[in-house]
Amino acid sequence: MRALVVAMLATAAQAADLPAPELSGPWTQGAAVTGRVAPGSQVWFKGRELRVSPEGRFVFGLSRDEPPEAELRLKAPGGAEQVLRYAVQPREYPIQRIDGLPQAMVTPPAEALKRIELDNQRVAAARASDTARPDFASGYEWPVVGRISGVYGSQRILNGEPRQPHFGVDIAAPAGTPVKAAGGGVVRLARADLYYTGGTVILDHGHGMTSTYLHLSKLHVQEGQEVAKGQLIGEVGATGRATGPHLCFRMNWFDTRLDAQLLVGPMPELGKAAP
Ligand SMILES: [Zn+2]
Numbered sequence: 120m121r122a123l124v125v126a127m128l129a130t131a132a133q134a135a136d137l138p139a140p141e142l143s144g145p146w147t148q149g150a151a152v153t154g155r156v157a158p159g160s161q162v163w164f165k166g167r168e169l170r171v172s173p174e175g176r177f178v179f180g181l182s183r184d185e186p187p188e189a190e191l192r193l194k195a196p197g198g199a200e201q202v203l204r205y206a207v208q209p210r211e212y213p214i215q216r217i218d219g220l221p222q223a224m225v226t227p228p229a230e231a232l233k234r235i236e237l238d239n240q241r242v243a244a245a246r247a248s249d250t251a252r253p254d255f256a257s258g259y260e261w262p263v264v265g266r267i268s269g270v271y272g273s274q275r276i277l278n279g280e281p282r283q284p285h286f287g288v289d290i291a292a293p294a295g296t297p298v299k300a301a302g303g304g305v306v307r308l309a310r311a312d313l314y315y316t317g318g319t320v321i322l323d324h325g326h327g328m329t330s331t332y333l334h335l336s337k338l339h340v341q342e343g344q345e346v347a348k349g350q351l352i353g354e355v356g357a358t359g360r361a362t363g364p365h366l367c368f369r370m371n372w373f374d375t376r377l378d379a380q381l382l383v384g385p386m387p388e389l390g391k392a393a394p
Contacts, residue, residue: 147381152181158171261368262300268291292355298335306340309342320353327372336354
């Protein structure tokens with residue numbers, strides 16, 4: 120199921136010497152795939168060169184609407200190249216209708232457009248971080264334990280108007296519930312008042328992997344601060360465009376939106392989780 124076609128650009132003799140890359144992560148729309156190659160190798164995903172750690176580790180993400188075939192190109196330290204093509208599992212996404220939102224949050228008033236544009240620039244800059252931090256390969260955990268009230272990829276209809284899909288996982292929890300870092304990293308954005316997302320934190324886990332926490336009532340971190348996995352970063356709230364207290368938790372690989380649920384695994388049962 121995994122490698123559809125293995126096309127060798129190198130001569131057969133060179134290619135036979137190339138070790139296959141170790142890859143883990145489902146080949147599914149919205150997934151992150153981590154891998155390992157011989158140190159000193161170069162790796163390209165869909166033509167983009169990936170950062171490879173000194174140990175040979177790398178990561179890339181598959182988008183919500185990733186085409187059915189993805190291409191990985193590898194260049195070994197000795198110069199031999201191989202191209203690997205993988206089948207990407209398509210998904211079906213639900214339609215989610217949300218009514219009763221203040222109309223200004225569905226169609227923003229003209230005077231809010233400048234502010235929204237500035238918010239977007241700040242968020243884009245945070246998500247463009249490309250650092251050598253190794254945290255991306257250490258796994259992630261749920262920032263809040265609770266009932267999942269919204270899922271990745273759903274097509275949203277707000278007050279009857281179709282809008283962009285939902286890219287987060289919503290976790291219903293009372294206001295003030297502690298929100299913990301899904302992984303170790305550095306705080307790239309910590310702002311209390313973004314127009315749509317209210318109290319917002321973005322953590323950089325390295326190699327383009329970021330996690331985002333929205334609608335927070337309180338922030339407990341500042342931009343530039345290092346955090347450990349599980350560290351308190353804020354509190355659940357209903358700030359920005361939210362109909363009630365919940366955490367909207369998102370994972371991204373640069374500007375590719377990922378399904379955070381695929382990265383953190385099953386939600387622990389309430390009450391059984393570590394506090
Ligand atoms: Zn959400």
